[in-house]
Amino acid sequence: MNSGATAGPFSLWVYLSQNPLLWLTVTLLVYAAADAVSAATKRNPLANPVLHSVWVIGLILLLTGTPYPEYFNGAQFVHFVLGPATVALAVPLYENRKVVLSAILPMAVAVLAGGITAIVSIIVLAQIAGLPQGVVLALAPKSVTAGVAMGISESLGANPSITAIAVILTGITGAVVVTPLMNLFRITDFRARGFAAGLAAHGIGTARAFQVDTVAGVFAGVGMSLNALLTSLIVPVLVTLLAR
């Protein structure tokens, strides 16, 4: 290790891998590329930028032998914004308060019925499938937006990264199935269709609803926010009743 020529690239790698700059840059650039692909395919649900960023970055980590905590040392700056972004959901809720108030009763009933169904169905199905207790708990909040779901998961003592994956898969699934499913059952009320998409599939479902119909998009945003509130209140209760 006395020659600068051979130590050069290695010491550069040591420096980069221990500095937040490298993995923060990789996170932003991979996401920007995945988002460009998603835009080029007219926001096809299967070109979901989160899904593709996750496996591309995961592959880079595996190929370079980088442990996840080292990656997270850089990526934590992006991760931190999940909290403020959850607070920011108050703004669309406030801006659409008239629409929200005009359908307040149907939404109140739907958020209770749908929010409870989302949690109970996944807990019961996970137990039928014989999944370990830790996984059952991590899946319970899967229908709400990642920041909230991961907070819930942490407070249950479950693994937030399993929750993050479940949240993303739930969002993509919801975005793919919502339109054919609603057409199959001949649901023509776009308020109801959008509300269900936001409630069951959070931000990814909301983005999908906006592509189909503006009214559906607004109701999806409201469904997502209301379910974030309801789920964080009732998951601890339902988990105690069903899974402990």
Add this chain to the structure above:
Amino acid sequence: MIASLGLILLCQLLGEILVRGFGWPIPGPVVGLVVLLILLQGRDRIGLLRHGPLGNGGVESAASGMLAHLSLLFVPAGVGVVQQLDLISEHGVAIFVILVISVAITLLVTVAAFIITSRLLARWRSAP
């Protein structure tokens, strides 16, 4: 811009303090959401709140900037899947199947509850 971001962080901070202080089982940012909603509602009644970030759309533009790239924020946590490869190879298929079933059931129950309630309301309002 800075004041608006500061206000959003302040709401989250208040949320975290309340949640930890009272031992509530909900995430701090959700309480922060409620705090910001109360501030936005209060602005319409209390003139004092109409200054700074709550005036002329400051907090609105900061919030929409953050929400426009909501998907990006999921990525660091999602990459955590590299630590769960054993779990994925063992239970991945089962997890995927039950998530799809649960999402479909949730969508149908939600849409049915919404439509039935609004039809009952319409009938009740038009009843003599």
